Amino acid sequence: MKVLAIMKRELQSFFFSPIAYIVFAAFMTIVGYLFWIVLATSKMATLEPMLYNAAFILLLASPVLTMRLISEEKKSRTIELLLTSPISPAEIILGKFLACFVLYCVLIALTLQYPLFMWHYAPDLDWGPIISGYIGLLLLGAAFISVGVFASTLTENQIIAAMISFGSLVLFWILGWAKHAFENAFGQMISNLSVFDRYAEFLRGILDSGNVVFFAVFTLTWLFLATRALESDRWR
Amino acid sequence: MNDKRKMKISVLPYIGILIAFACFIAAGIIYLNFPSNVNSALYTLGLGIIFVIGSMILRPAVLKEVFFSRKTLLWVNDIFLILIIVGIGVVLSYIGFRRNFRYDFTYNQMFSLSGQTIKVARELDKNVKVTAFYPQGTAEGTAVEDLLKEYKRHSDRFSYTIIDPVRDPLTTRAMNIKQVGQIVVQCDTNRVDVGVSDLFYAPNPYNRNPNDKPKFTGEQALTSAIVNVTSGIKRVISFVTGHGEGSISGFQGRDLGLLNEYLVSENFEVTETKITDLIDPKVSVLVIANPQQDYLDSEIKIIKEFLQQKDKNLLMALDYGVSLPNLESFALENYGVLFNSDLTVDIRGLQIGQPGVVAPELVDHAITTPLKEKKLSNLMYLARTISTEEKTGTRLSVLVTSADQSWGKRNAVNNGQIKVADLRDFKEGVDVRGPLNLGVAVERNHAVASGSKAIFFADADFFSNSLIKQLANRDLIINSMNWAAGQMQMVSVRARVLEIPQIDFKPESSNLVFTVCVFGAPLLVMLFGGIVYMVRRRV
Secondary structure (H helix, E strand, O other): OHHHHHHHHHHHHHHOOHHHHHHHHHHHHHHHHHHHHHHHHHOEOOOHHHHHHHHHHHHHHHHHHHOHHHHHHHHOOHHHHHHHOOOOHHHHHHHHHHHHHHHHHHHHHHHHHHHHHHHHHOOOOOHHHHHHHHHHHHHHHHHHHHHHHHHHHHOOOHHHHHHHHHHHHHHHHHHHHHHHHOOOHHHHHHHOOOHHHHHHHHHHOEEEHHHHHHHHHHHHHHHHHHHHHHHHOOOO | OHHHHHHHHHHHHHHHHHHHHHHHHHHHHHHHHOOOOHHHHHHHHHHHHHHHHHHHHHOOOHHHHHHHOHHHHHHHHHHHHHHHHHHHHHHHHHHHHHOOOEEEOOHHHOOOOOHHHHHHHHOOOOOEEEEEEOOOOOHHHHHHHHHHHHHHHHOOOEEEEEEOOOOOHHHHHHOOOOOOOOEEEEEOOEEEEEOHHHHEEOOOOOOOOOOOOOEEOHHHHHHHHHHHHHHOOOOEEEEEEOOOOOOOOOOOOOOOHHHHHHHHHOOOEEEEEEOOOOOOOOEEEEEEEOOOOOOOHHHHHHHHHHHHOOOOEEEEEOOOOOOOHHHHHHHHHHHOEEEOOOEEEEHHHHHOOOOOEEOOEEOOOOOOHHHHHOOOOOOEEOOOOEEEOOOOOEEEEEEEEOOOOEEEEOOOEEOOEEOHHHHOOOOOOOOEEOOOEEEEEEEEOHHHHOOOEEEEEOOOHHHOOOOOOOOOHHHHHHHHHHHHHOOHHHOOOOOOOEEOOEOOOOHHHHHHHHHHHHHHHHHHHHHHHHHHHHHHHHO
């Protein structure tokens, strides 16, 4: 219940401010433009480029959504109130994460117009890769947000939190390149941490339990780190 | 001055411990990343130990202070907790990777290996090494790597390496690579090269046929190469010519050029035989497909003698409307297979206004079971019917029949023309009710004919150029060939060809999508946001 209360509070602060709508509109304009340009030039009945572009735009947008989650509480000194209240750091983190994830889901739901457009022009559209692509996009979003929440627990400066989050996400996005640089087990090990390589499988239409477990573990690990970072504020 | 000096001295041991830590981590990374250069890792480790000793000389209690202060213990506690959680995560991810469940969401399981490939991969009894030569980051290289990963998932005996010819010219030259995109498949001392044109099909730029699209045909090519390199044997299939049969190099509707291509990709050697003297003893399967003239007695005798030898097999497909008494009596006398002169009429063909079209039903057999399991179906055109009688020393199995709602039409031809109007009516006492046999397989035991096999089809159109691409026709005929040739590991469902789907997107549609997606939808969201904001302000 405490988690839900925090989530509700966060969602209200998101949706009652114009920021959420500005982010939504900006995201839709960019993704809509990319969807149109790819469709008009390639004339291919696939949403793979759109889902790929959407993921990259979300990589840029998610630090903006998550940067204020804890940083703002720290800056306004309300974090002390929260930490001294009968709410555990894990509940605070989970509540804020879920609120941001709901916001993210709304953002993703707004892109459902693109498959419908595609279906209108290609009635024999293969829905399989679209369904798996959206599943991948949700898992990827959860991973992005968890990193953002962690970054937000580290500092009271929102810009720094956004930069830490953005840097980390870009790093996890491009880790897959390591397998070409180090053609050995070390390179393979590093590239296994690449969120992009995992997400690419979903885009192709393949749902692999290994990838689902990876995203779940990735998200939970960062949320745990965020909890520990918040907890450490008590004794640091 | 003294205070400053004191401070410097008090800070140094801690810096030393930090550097030591960094050295230990660096040593680990060097060891993992450069296993051949263990000395560098040892030197770095040694440097770390020197820093620890130096720090302890400067401040003997430094280790105690660093490791046993309250804050440090809390940090250590956190780090341990984090390490445990990360460790659990790594173990779970590893289990998820090793014991994974994969579901291919694409229509027709486009990104899953075909049954045939999985069978070949799982039945590998020798190590197969594949080396692909692709520059980094190319779409073609990614497609090939994805495919190789799938093979690897199904067999521990399969390994692969992707080499960038630009970054590693020495290996590229050593392996005698002539073309970027070439793939080398090796097993023991055998080597088979797969070229780019075998993996990718690029449409002719001057051909304006909209159905001619770029395709990735890598799976078929690679599976064929693996079978080739592991078996080392190429079975020979020979098509009899000289009686008006379709040409194996022709690309007219009734020719067999496509079948020839598919057979070559299945690792067969395909030849043509004119029965004048003896049939080449290398031939494993003799194919008599849709002759328009009857065979001479002397030719029948040569065929009989050939089929008496060990592992010599026959595939015969006779179309409706051609009378071939010698050939038909040869099939009846030797195999108990009678080609009737009835025309198969399928109610489903009538419903779509194509009275000659037959949708046959598959019967359980080694040839047809893989198709049945995948719920695949076939299509025949102007098929006759087959009756059978059991012969001593032979085992006869039905492969395909016509549907329940079908019949064999007697005297469907009048003055050389099929009377389409008459086909619609079943004449009791004249026509024969279905289901009727359209394909049978015969195995003769060793006492009779060295264990040879024969397959008979009541239609030859289904594997001609005009129909072989329809439904699972290609699988049915190639499974039959593989079964006859004794290549049971190849009897399966063929790899699908990955095509890039295209849509007809007109300029007016483009304008509509642009207006709605780039302006309409975002403006709507902004409008909604504005209303919410204003309502909230008023509250």
